[in-house]
Amino acid sequence: MGIGSALIGPDIATLAACNNKKDGQKLGIALVGLGGYATYQLAPALQETKNCYLAGIVTGTPAKEKIWADRYSIPAKNIYNYQTFDNIAGNPDIDIVYIVLPPGLHKEYTIRGAEAGKHVICEKPMAIGAADCQLMIDACKKKNRMLSIGYRLHFEPYNMEMMRLGQKKIFGAIKKIESANSFTFGNDNTSWRVKKSLAGGGPMMDMGVYVIQGARYTTGEEPVYVSARQEKTRPDFFTEVEETCIFEMEFPSGAKAFGRSSYNENSNSLHVEAEKGWFELSEAYRYGGMVGATSRGKMNFPNINQQAAQMDDFANCILTGKPTRVPGEMGMQDMRIVDAIYRSLESGKKEKV
Numbered sequence: 001m002g003i004g005s006a007l008i009g010p011d012i013a014t015l016a017a018c019n020n021k022k023d024g025q026k027l028g029i030a031l032v033g034l035g036g037y038a039t040y041q042l043a044p045a046l047q048e049t050k051n052c053y054l055a056g057i058v059t060g061t062p063a064k065e066k067i068w069a070d071r072y073s074i075p076a077k078n079i080y081n082y083q084t085f086d087n088i089a090g091n092p093d094i095d096i097v098y099i100v101l102p103p104g105l106h107k108e109y110t111i112r113g114a115e116a117g118k119h120v121i122c123e124k125p126m127a128i129g130a131a132d133c134q135l136m137i138d139a140c141k142k143k144n145r146m147l148s149i150g151y152r153l154h155f156e157p158y159n160m161e162m163m164r165l166g167q168k169k170i171f172g173a174i175k176k177i178e179s180a181n182s183f184t185f186g187n188d189n190t191s192w193r194v195k196k197s198l199a200g201g202g203p204m205m206d207m208g209v210y211v212i213q214g215a216r217y218t219t220g221e222e223p224v225y226v227s228a229r230q231e232k233t234r235p236d237f238f239t240e241v242e243e244t245c246i247f248e249m250e251f252p253s254g255a256k257a258f259g260r261s262s263y264n265e266n267s268n269s270l271h272v273e274a275e276k277g278w279f280e281l282s283e284a285y286r287y288g289g290m291v292g293a294t295s296r297g298k299m300n301f302p303n304i305n306q307q308a309a310q311m312d313d314f315a316n317c318i319l320t321g322k323p324t325r326v327p328g329e330m331g332m333q334d335m336r337i338v339d340a341i342y343r344s345l346e347s348g349k350k351e352k353v
């Protein structure tokens, strides 16, 4: 399935019939896991959304309950912990659960959310391997619930322009892509980001999925082969996961993408060379402050609240029965590619996706 093509989702007629909201009513979202991304990005974004609102929370830290309840006027009946999470099934205020936990927990909470009859948004990376993604998709299908991945850049104007320029071949066929997405990860060796069971891997899982996405949505193609190698300057710190992953993806048209993802440098860029010119984002994957240009001149688009746009679109999909443009299948395809990249790190050879 191409990344830009019509996407598989639950049966549309049935889905539309399953949402019991009256016209104009917003869908309720419960954030599952109140860490950095939920606290500083998603909850503030939910103050700007039109089709959904912050209706509930799921947290393992009792001290956070009152803080969040006071800040966002969340009633006690909409506050859960990880043990009581399944009781959310009987709560009509919550339509969507948004899983913002470490990746190693995405499968469990997506499946429990679907079993509880809720639509699910799951953060990237979708899981810690493609096999788990399939189980998540199956669980949502079985309960006729919609599943989407937190791919906010599909709603972001500069990245949408990269999709248009590449997929419509405005500069001719794409020859080469170079992209990096990295940040320096401090010295917290207790973080889930350096624990294989919770993170699935290192920066390749956490940040590299954006590079894979960037290459997929500019070409509109699926890579056939990948090869990868790693660099480690702090083996004492990165004992379970890679520190830097350097990888290559080969596309059926002959286009090649060169990617880099590291916990030891700062970067976020997407550069595309095509037959008749180039186009790029030198600030590509952040929450704002995008910078873009082509061989014809600068790009000029508004910077928007990406998370608000992403969540509003998902709520709208549920309300209208439209398929989401960022479904579980898209997250699973990224995980297939990541799986192949890790196989290549092991084998030292080119691997088929």
Ligand code: NAD
Residues within 6 Å of the ligand: 033, 034, 035, 036, 037, 038, 060, 100, 101, 102, 103, 105, 123, 124, 125, 150, 151, 152, 192, 198, 206
């Ligand atoms: P974080 O460490 O700040 O938060 C993780 C939360 O999970 C914490 O509240 C923690 O208490 C909770 N948790 C529950 N069980 C846990 C366990 N067993 N071990 C560790 N923590 C546990 O992480 P984050 O940066 O908020 O990331 C959460 C998810 O959001 C990840 O999947 C990450 O990739 C994703 N994320 C996405 C974006 C984006 O731009 N889409 C940005 C940041 C993070």
